[in-house]
Amino acid sequence: MGTITALPREVLIKGGMLYDPITRESRKGDVAIKNGRLTEPGEIGADKAKVIDARGCIITHGFIDIHAHFREPGREDKETLATGSQAALAGGFTRVCVMPNTDPPIDGPEGVRFILERSEDLPVAIHPVGAVTKGQRGKELAELLEMKAAGAVAFSDDGEPVQDGQMLRRALYYTRDLGVPVINHAEDVRLRAGGVMNEGALSTRLGLPGNPALAEASMIYRDLLLAEDTGSRLHVPHVSTALSVDLVRHFKERGVTITAEASPHHLGLTDEAVRDFDTHAKVAPPLRSEGDRQAVAGGLRDGTLDCIATDHAPHTVEDKEQDLIQAPFGMIGLESAFGMAHTTLGQMGLSTEQVIDLLTSGPARVMGLELTPLEPGETAELVVLAPDEEWTFTREDIHSRSRNTPMLGMTFTGRVRATISRGSWFTCR
Amino acid sequence: MSEPTVSLRHLLGLEGVSAQDIQVLLETGFSFREVLERPIKKVPTLTGISVVNLFFEGSTRTRISFELAEKRLSADVTNFSAGASSLSKGEGLKDTIQNIHAMKMDAVVMRHPVPGSTWQLSQFVDAVVINAGDGTHEHPTQGLLDMMSLQEKFGRLKGLKVGIIGDIAHSRVARSNIFGLITMGAEVTVCGPGHLIPPYIGELGVAVNGDIDEVLTWADAVNVLRIQRERMADGIIPSVREYRSRFGITNERLARHRKEVVILHPGPMNRGVEIDSDVADGDQAVILDQVLNGVAVRMSVLFHLLGPRESEGEPPLHPEEET
Known part of the structure; x- marks a missing residue:
């Protein structure tokens, strides 16, 4: 529930705690915004300004999602850059990296420029990720250098793992001096073997094709060896298994410059969500066992994994009301990301500030993005969080064009009260 | 009443x-x-x-x-x-x-x-x-009719030792048999080629044994699953010859066991692959009782x-x- 409107000329956020993920310092104090920029509270007229009561709230830098699918161009019936941005803002995000598996895929500088031009006036900043190979087919390198020059922040054939090790090795060498990561969706498609859920006791009971943990881990192992060999920047998306977390930890200890992310649904859900054949819980990589879930959360806690990324993947109602074999993989995640991550990681002993780091400075570091300092004169790129608020996630909270999520009806602790970004704001209720 | x-x-x-x-x-x-x-x-x-x-x-x-x-x-x-x-x-x-x-x-x-x-x-x-x-x-109705046939033959299900033989991974008959028989207090052992036994099948309460002769020695009854021809076309089962010699319920194999093991098969049968014609038509088989049940x-x-x-x-x- 909430609305997205133009940001009032003057806003005063009163009585909250300001947390700066750059300095990792907190201080009490009011936050004032005038014409979209931070200013001293004394600079605005308390009678004219729109006032937010932020007692009990934390005000911090807007979240950054480095892994989302906005489906434009080609599947605007699922999501557009515009509707995806609304979902992002409602989830506390002010910047989103969009994956290139559109139709056609973003595999050249024209595509990168198309995304940037289409998102110029949107309330969140959109950063395109370019494909590693032409058409994401894994056969020929795409114009990576031209795409970087046009504004691509990373490269990935997301959804289509680069199966050919030689191809990925070449891509890593080719991009070594660019300073941007190559992201490889890590699944050995032969070992995945048509799996639609995690391979385990439950898939055995349900008679559904299982996707074993080692399909992910063996591919991650290969990718980490390639990263070590080439010295290039490799980023591992949506780590879902305990085996994978161990591998990333091991290679980080060896000094390889790799980064890795975890998705909120892998933190808060297990394969039990598929128990009633719910296609909304069909996602790649799949929801895993309880042991995997805890290992992924533990990886975020000890720094093995660098950030949280949503893998927001909208699909139409028609797509998801097919049977479990035919329905596509993926679930939306922007609006529920903070609630799910804060609830689950809070139970694991992480503070709200640590969760904020994993949604701000963590992803910024992975992608080489600069955070906006929380200082007078700077652009207001903020989120206001109520860390203790308990709320139930419902359809009214969804701003995405799609609503495919198994999380409806779940209760979370910690809610986005407001997001301020690029002249717009989202306010809850 | x-x-x-x-x-x-x-x-x-x-x-x-x-x-x-x-x-x-x-x-x-x-x-x-x-x-x-x-x-x-x-x-x-x-x-x-x-x-x-x-x-x-x-x-x-x-x-x-x-x-x-x-x-x-x-x-x-x-x-x-x-x-x-x-x-x-x-x-x-x-x-x-x-x-x-x-x-x-x-x-x-x-x-x-x-x-x-x-x-x-x-x-x-x-x-x-x-x-x-x-x-x-x-x-589930296959599971029920198999249990009915066992009940008819033995007068009980509790404590009965039942082997399920074949491609367990792709078999709905195996799953319904396992769930039903375990609930009724029977003991179940699954047997078949290692790669057609799901790795987590033990969590359903069954034992796994890859040696058909050991299973035949142990069991009161075995339920012989149909081998799908496409498993051979996919190259997953190397040959009829090898399947038959390692897992087939043949007359020679049964003759080596003193115990009269009851043979079930959900049909349709591949005679000469998972089960010999003589076995299917022999005294130990209850396959036609299964149909009526x-x-x-x-x-x-x-x-x-x-x-x-x-x-x-x-x-x-x-x-x-x-x-």
């Missing part, structure tokens, strides 16, 4: 079905066996009840068995068979579900290639749903899910009571 009843609304699988419900379904099955031995085999129990047999996957014996069971109970029967091709033409599950709903059917017997499809159907229709096989998930136990399922339920205080399904 009122008839014992079951607590089920649908029969989607045997996982989670209580021992008491299974017991009642089997006992009623035996009562219907007697009906099937009479000169006039038809009873008026389900007069006025409409049942549709919805088969999205090839089947001869299961479909005929259900149809016979329905007709013996005097239900109005409609058949719809469509190959997998009509599914790929875009007749989605949802349209099927809505059509069934609109036609006001009392019961749907469905076979479908996708696991969970009958569960999904049950969520959206008022009709009673009976699973006639959903992909590699469950085939299949009709009887399906009558039992239909009776309990669709018959009058005064004990629950629901309005009777019949406009006028049968006597």
Whole structure:
């Protein structure tokens, strides 16, 4: 529930705690915004300004999602850059990296420029990720250098793992001096073997094709060896298994410059969500066992994994009301990301500030993005969080064009009260 | 004295079905066996009840068995068979579900290639749903008829040692047998090529043994699964020769065991592959009893899910009571 409107000329956020993920310092104090920029509270007229009561709230830098699918161009019936941005803002995000598996895929500088031009006036900043190979087919390198020059922040054939090790090795060498990561969706498609859920006791009971943990881990192992060999920047998306977390930890200890992310649904859900054949819980990589879930959360806690990324993947109602074999993989995640991550990681002993780091400075570091300092004169790129608020996630909270999520009806602790970004704001209720 | 009843609304699988419900379904099955031995085999129990047999996957014996069971109970029967091709033409599950709903059917017997499809159907229709096989998930009436055949032969299920032989990974028959037999207190060992035994099958409460001769020594009965020809086409099973010599139930193999092991097979059989013709037609096999028990136990399922339920205080399904 909430609305997205133009940001009032003057806003005063009163009585909250300001947390700066750059300095990792907190201080009490009011936050004032005038014409979209931070200013001293004394600079605005308390009678004219729109006032937010932020007692009990934390005000911090807007979240950054480095892994989302906005489906434009080609599947605007699922999501557009515009509707995806609304979902992002409602989830506390002010910047989103969009994956290139559109139709056609973003595999050249024209595509990168198309995304940037289409998102110029949107309330969140959109950063395109370019494909590693032409058409994401894994056969020929795409114009990576031209795409970087046009504004691509990373490269990935997301959804289509680069199966050919030689191809990925070449891509890593080719991009070594660019300073941007190559992201490889890590699944050995032969070992995945048509799996639609995690391979385990439950898939055995349900008679559904299982996707074993080692399909992910063996591919991650290969990718980490390639990263070590080439010295290039490799980023591992949506780590879902305990085996994978161990591998990333091991290679980080060896000094390889790799980064890795975890998705909120892998933190808060297990394969039990598929128990009633719910296609909304069909996602790649799949929801895993309880042991995997805890290992992924533990990886975020000890720094093995660098950030949280949503893998927001909208699909139409028609797509998801097919049977479990035919329905596509993926679930939306922007609006529920903070609630799910804060609830689950809070139970694991992480503070709200640590969760904020994993949604701000963590992803910024992975992608080489600069955070906006929380200082007078700077652009207001903020989120206001109520860390203790308990709320139930419902359809009214969804701003995405799609609503495919198994999380409806779940209760979370910690809610986005407001997001301020690029002249717009989202306010809850 | 009122008839014992079951607590089920649908029969989607045997996982989670209580021992008491299974017991009642089997006992009623035996009562219907007697009906099937009479000169006039038809009873008026389900007069006025409409049942549709919805088969999205090839089947001869299961479909005929259900149809016979329905007709013996005097239900109005409609058949719809469509190959997998009509599914790929875009007749989605949802349209099927809505059509069934609109036609006001009392019961749907469905076979479908996708696991969970009958569960999904049950969520959206008022009709009673009976699973006639959903992909590699469950085939509960097969599980019941196998248990009925074992009960008939041994007089008990508790403590019975049952081997299930073959491609466990792709078998709904194996799953329904496992769930039902474990609930009834039987011991189950699965046996087959290592890569066709799911790695987590032990968590379902069964033992795994790759040596068919050890299993035959141990077991009171073995249920021999059909080997799908496409497993050989895929190169997953190297040859008929090797399968037969390692896992086939041959006369020579049975002759080496003193114990009279009872042989079940869900059909259709690949004679000369998983089972020898002589074994299938021999004294140890109860394969044709299974077929008759299949009709009887399906009558039992239909009776309990669709018959009058005064004990629950629901309005009777019949406009006028049968006597």
